[in-house]
Amino acid sequence: xxxxxxxxxxxxxxxxxxxxxxxxxxxxxxxxxxxxxxxxxxxxxxxxxxxxxxxxxxxxxxxxxxxxxxxxxxxxxxxxxxxxxxxxxxxxxxxxxxxxxxxxxxxxxxxxxxxxxxxxxxxxxxxxxxxxxxxxxxxxxxxxxxxxxxxxxxxxxxxxxxxxxxxxxxxxxxxxxxxxxxxxxxxxxxxxxxxxxxxxxxxxxxxxxxxxxxxxxxxxxxxxxxxxxxxxxxxxxxxxxxxxxxxxxxx
Amino acid sequence: xxxxxxxxxxxxxxxxxxxxxxxxxxxxxxxxxxxxxxxxxxxxxxxxxxxxxxxxxxxxxxxxxxxxxxxxxxxxxxxxxxxxxxxxxxxxxxxxxxxxxxxxxxxxxxxxxxxxxxxxxxxxxxxxxxxxxxxxxxxxxxxxxxxxxxxxxxxxxxxxxxxxxxxxxxxxxxxxxxxxxxxxxxxxxxxxxxxxxxxxxxxxxxxxxxxxxxxxxxxxxxxxxxxxxxxxxxxxxxxxxxxxxxxxxxxxxxxxxxxxxxxxxxxxxxxxxxxxxxxxxxxxxxxxxxxxxxxxxxxxxxxxxxxxxxxxxxxxxxxxxxxxxxxxxxxxxxxxxxxxxxxxx
Amino acid sequence: xxxxxxxxxxxxxxxxxxxxxxxxxxxxxxxxxxxxxxxxxxxxxxxxxxxxxxxxxxxxxxxxxxxxxxxxxxxxxxxxxxxxxxxxxxxxxxxxxxxxxxxxxxxxxxxxxxxxxxxxxxxxxxxxxxxxxxxxxxxxxxxxxxxxxxxxxxxxxxxxxxxxxxxxxxxxxxxxxxxxxxxxxxxxxxxxxxxxxxxxxxxxxxxxxxxxxxxxxxxxxxxxxxxxxxxxxxxxxxxxxxxxxxxxxxxxxxxxxxxxxxxxxxxxxxxxxxxxxxxxxxxxxxxxxxxxxxxxxxxxxxxxxxxxxxxxxxxxxxxxxxxxxxxxxxxxxxxxxxxxxxxxxxxxxxxxxxxxxxxxxxxxxxxxxxxxxxxxxxxxxxxxxxxxxxxxxxxxxxxxx
Numbered sequence: 003x004x005x006x007x008x009x010x011x012x013x014x015x016x017x018x019x020x021x022x023x024x025x026x027x028x029x030x031x032x033x034x035x036x037x038x039x040x041x042x043x044x045x046x047x048x049x050x051x052x053x054x055x056x057x058x059x060x061x062x063x064x065x066x067x068x069x070x071x072x073x074x075x076x077x078x079x080x081x082x083x084x085x086x087x088x089x090x091x092x093x094x095x096x097x098x099x100x101x102x103x104x105x106x107x108x109x110x111x112x113x114x115x116x117x118x119x120x121x122x123x124x125x126x127x128x129x130x131x132x133x134x135x136x137x138x139x140x141x142x143x144x145x146x147x148x149x150x151x152x153x154x155x156x157x158x159x160x161x162x163x164x165x166x167x168x169x170x171x172x173x174x175x176x177x178x179x180x181x182x183x184x185x186x187x188x189x190x191x192x193x194x195x196x197x198x199x200x201x202x203x204x205x206x207x208x209x210x211x212x213x214x215x216x217x218x219x220x221x222x223x224x225x226x227x228x229x230x231x232x233x234x235x236x237x238x239x240x241x242x243x244x245x246x247x248x249x250x251x252x253x
Numbered sequence: 254x255x256x257x258x259x260x261x262x263x264x265x266x267x268x269x270x271x272x273x274x275x276x277x278x279x280x281x282x283x284x285x286x287x288x289x290x291x292x293x294x295x296x297x298x299x300x301x302x303x304x305x306x307x308x309x310x311x312x313x314x315x316x317x318x319x320x321x322x323x324x325x326x327x328x329x330x331x332x333x334x335x336x337x338x339x340x341x342x343x344x345x346x347x348x349x350x351x352x353x354x355x356x357x358x359x360x361x362x363x364x365x366x367x368x369x370x371x372x373x374x375x376x377x378x379x380x381x382x383x384x385x386x387x388x389x390x391x392x393x394x395x396x397x398x399x400x401x402x403x404x405x406x407x408x409x410x411x412x413x414x415x416x417x418x419x420x421x422x423x424x425x426x427x428x429x430x431x432x433x434x435x436x437x438x439x440x441x442x443x444x445x446x447x448x449x450x451x452x453x454x455x456x457x458x459x460x461x462x463x464x465x466x467x468x469x470x471x472x473x474x475x476x477x478x479x480x481x482x483x484x485x486x487x488x489x490x491x492x493x494x495x496x497x498x499x500x501x502x503x504x505x506x507x508x509x510x511x512x513x514x515x516x517x518x519x520x521x522x523x524x525x526x527x528x529x530x531x532x533x534x535x536x537x538x539x540x541x542x543x544x545x546x547x548x549x550x551x552x553x554x555x556x557x558x559x560x561x562x563x564x565x566x567x568x569x570x571x572x573x574x575x576x577x578x579x580x581x582x583x584x585x586x587x588x589x590x591x592x593x594x595x596x597x598x
Numbered sequence: 599x600x601x602x603x604x605x606x607x608x609x610x611x612x613x614x615x616x617x618x619x620x621x622x623x624x625x626x627x628x629x630x631x632x633x634x635x636x637x638x639x640x641x642x643x644x645x646x647x648x649x650x651x652x653x654x655x656x657x658x659x660x661x662x663x664x665x666x667x668x669x670x671x672x673x674x675x676x677x678x679x680x681x682x683x684x685x686x687x688x689x690x691x692x693x694x695x696x697x698x699x700x701x702x703x704x705x706x707x708x709x710x711x712x713x714x715x716x717x718x719x720x721x722x723x724x725x726x727x728x729x730x731x732x733x734x735x736x737x738x739x740x741x742x743x744x745x746x747x748x749x750x751x752x753x754x755x756x757x758x759x760x761x762x763x764x765x766x767x768x769x770x771x772x773x774x775x776x777x778x779x780x781x782x783x784x785x786x787x788x789x790x791x792x793x794x795x796x797x798x799x800x801x802x803x804x805x806x807x808x809x810x811x812x813x814x815x816x817x818x819x820x821x822x823x824x825x826x827x828x829x830x831x832x833x834x835x836x837x838x839x840x841x842x843x844x845x846x847x848x849x850x851x852x853x854x855x856x857x858x859x860x861x862x863x864x865x866x867x868x869x870x871x872x873x874x875x876x877x878x879x880x881x882x883x884x885x886x887x888x889x890x891x892x893x894x895x896x897x898x899x900x901x902x903x904x905x906x907x908x909x910x911x912x913x914x915x916x917x918x919x920x921x922x923x924x925x926x927x928x929x930x931x932x933x934x935x936x937x938x939x940x941x942x943x944x945x946x947x948x949x950x951x952x953x954x955x956x957x958x959x960x961x962x963x964x965x966x967x968x969x970x971x972x973x974x975x976x977x978x979x980x981x982x983x984x985x986x987x988x989x990x991x992x993x994x995x996x997x998x999x
Binding site for chain 3: 290377380384386387388390391392394395396397398399402403405406410522526529530533537567568571572575576578579582583
């Protein structure tokens with residue numbers, strides 16, 4: 003039984019059927035890649051997991067509980083974190099604060115009126131955030147404003163923010179898009195390390211096949227809103243349906 | 254409620270609704286084209302009203318003539334102020350010109366207002382396109398204070414009454430036209446004129462946007478500024494002129510409003526808040542929405558002022574607009590007719 | 599000290615010093631000199647400095663931290679005023695219940711208005727708060743006249759119940775006090791040509807402002823404050839980080855509403871009257887101006903902004919053509935008249951013109967407000983000093999060659 007179970011999910015926008023009877027099963031402790039051509043419905047599917055969209059029909063079960071109809075912050079508190087396609091960080095805050103906030107959210111829950119506590123006095127949270135920055139190799143940038151970071155660093159920061167919450171499921175939407183080769187390899191290494199060390203389940207949407215085949219233990223292929231294949235990476239490579247979806251049936 | 258009373262209230266709401274609609278139309282036009290929230294728009298309305306005052310002062314500019322045939326109560330020859338227009342056009346035409354100073358001010362105010370608008374846009378607003386809405390609100394709010402203080406300095410703090418032409422004095426018994434009893438629906442002539450004038454201006458603005466190339470470019474720019482810019486069309490120049498036109502619309506609303514409410518320096522601020530509410534209720538960036546909401550809220554206000562309503566809900570006339578605005582904002586994310594993607598969170 | 603870091607402790611001490619010595623600092627000119635009209639060290643104005651300082655500090659907690667621009671905060675000030683005056687009418691002229699109740703009532707009403715208004719954000723939030731404030735204003739003038747006194751407003755009367763106070767002698771007027779110490783109690787200190795006025799009401803209000811300021815520093819430095827800044831920066835990320843942004847913003851709204859209520863209660867404690875004009879939207883606009891003028895999101899900026907605007911209002915508006923003529927009397931007559939004519943529109947009744955222009959200048963050239971301006975000047979100074987040092991170091995090095 004998987005940690006995330008998606009059954010018969012349908013979603014349409016107006017006349018456009020973005021998702022049709024999508025079934026997905028993500029095993030605990032694995033890295034599961036979701037691939038597919040542009041417009042296949044990958045991001046729509048991810049949005050259904052975090053409460054940004056609500057499917058028309060179907061169920062999304064996480065850890066035995068339904069994720070449908072509950073708010074984004076409740077989904078996160080249940081253990082789902084998401085890295086966005088374009089980094090969603092707190093641009094006006096420092097790098098250190100960016101990581102402190104999810105640490106506080108993890109410890110104190112969705113709302114705490116700790117208006118008289120001092121950030122400087124919360125040593126446990128600060129140590130945790132500091133360690134996280136060391137893990138992603140950003141400790142030397144901790145006093146910089148997040149807006150002044152390079153694009154690659156912004157992504158790493160966002161990943162650090164998500165990881166600092168020890169999520170049960172980490173959703174990554176094209177974590178290496180727009181990165182240079184070296185950065186991509188660093189990210190692959192980082193994700194592999196995290197998976198090995200913390201056994202965090204990950205669902206990755208990715209275009210870069212190098213990333214997909216380096217990381218994924220299982221791959222689902224989405225095309226025109228339906229899952230056309232779900233299998234181990236080596237089997238997906240030669241799958242006729244997949245080649246058809248990507249190459250328009252030239253083979 | 255009697256049908257005649259019902260109609261009377263609708264008609265009553267039209268003139269205020271017209272003013273709301275005209276100001277809100279200009280506000281929406283500026284917001285839609287330039288993306289600027291203009292808190293100085295009420296001041297433009299006020300400047301329009303003072304255009305009427307100014308023209309009236311110019312026309313009644315006089316010199317003293319000693320009338321030997323008459324004496325004042327001390328037995329001295331009577332001093333009479335004779336306006337220069339009387340000298341130039343003769344006494345009768347002169348008097349008629351002064352009498353018609355408000356309609357004449359329309360002609361006078363259009364170039365003045367367009368100029369004021371263009372100066373405002375080139376001198377100040379254009380530097381704020383890329384700044385956050387809060388900054389735009391604040392700087393135009395500062396400008397509104399400055400404009401109203403300048404007017405106060407030159408014209409004083411007291412309202413300056415200006416009459417409509419004598420031909421439009423008095424009221425029109427609407428009811429008898431439709432077979433109601435006399436004096437059930439009466440309405441001052443000037444307010445009827447104000448409504449038709451507003452309708453004409455609104456129609457003209459829409460026709461201009463709909464049927465001219467200029468209007469087409471502006472509409473395209475409102476929908477997608479970047480793409481229009483990429484087509485090699487100089488959208489900025491047209492938007493500047495559009496600001497002038499929006500200023501003229503507010504100014505005309507002010508000119509014609511002068512006989513209804515004696516112009517004073519703070520009338521712009523009084524209308525500004527309500528006009529903003531109107532724009533938001535109509536939907537940010539929607540021109541038909543602004544017009545519809547203007548009339549709607551004007552008429553609602555008039556209904557809420559009825560004795561029968563006030564007996565049931567005391568004080569509702571004071572707050573009805575705000576109450577409706579709150580409900581609309583909470584229940585309709587884009588106002589009555591707002592476009593998708595404009596000022597949404 | 600005070601649970602603050604070194605920098606904040608220093609800031610706190612600066613503000614404490616400013617408040618304690620304000621009667622002296624603000625009266626730099628001898629009483630009889632021509633410049634005496636620039637003195638601001640009289641009780642009425644000093645009280646306004648600290649009271650509007652509190653109002654602006656509270657507004658900054660909402661606007662500066664969360665970015666939600668309320669255009670109706672004067673409503674809470676007005677509501678606080680009415681609550682305070684009713685305590686003075688019903689219970690006692692002692693200011694303590696008046697101040698406490700004004701904070702509580704303003705807090706409760708801001709909870710309701712905030713809960714509704716925070717359903718939307720951006721300009722819609724601004725318009726919602728504006729609508730509520732205008733409704734409060736209109737109702738205070740019309741339907742609610744039995745509670746608000748309508749156009750005449752409310753004052754404590756001789757025949758009010760005041761159940762905790764001994765009945766007043768006929769002809770005596772009820773005076774606001776703190777356990778018998780009257781707010782109006784003053785001690786005049788004459789030192790040479792200088793006259794310093796030490797006023798009880800000012801110091802009570804000043805003490806509360808210091809408390810309000812201290813609390814605001816603590817909020818800024820707390821995890822709660824950090825979450826509010828996160829909301830301003832990226833609300834989407836806040837929600838996906840497992841934080842519920844609504845109670846955070848609502849808490850900030852209520853806190854700033856309570857600050858406004860405190861300011862309203864203090865206004866009543868000082869002048870024992872309340873009226874609806876305090877709730878008009880321009881009054882809400884004024885606190886926005888104060889905050890922006892001083893520097894949004896900075897700790898001390900709003901206090902400076904409030905002081906600056908109240909000073910302008912009171913001092914510039916008192917300059918009339920006679921005063922201008924006195925200033926330029928040393929010039930030849932024609933020149934004198936010319937300069938008087940140039941300056942006249944900007945002073946006296948025209949001080950709003952100065953305010954409007956100043957305000958535009960600040961938004962155009964100093965979007966960060968006075969604080970940013972000060973920072974820039976300080977930086978320039980520091981750079982210059984550094985350059986001077988470099989120069990002198992070079993100069994010292996040259997002869998050795």
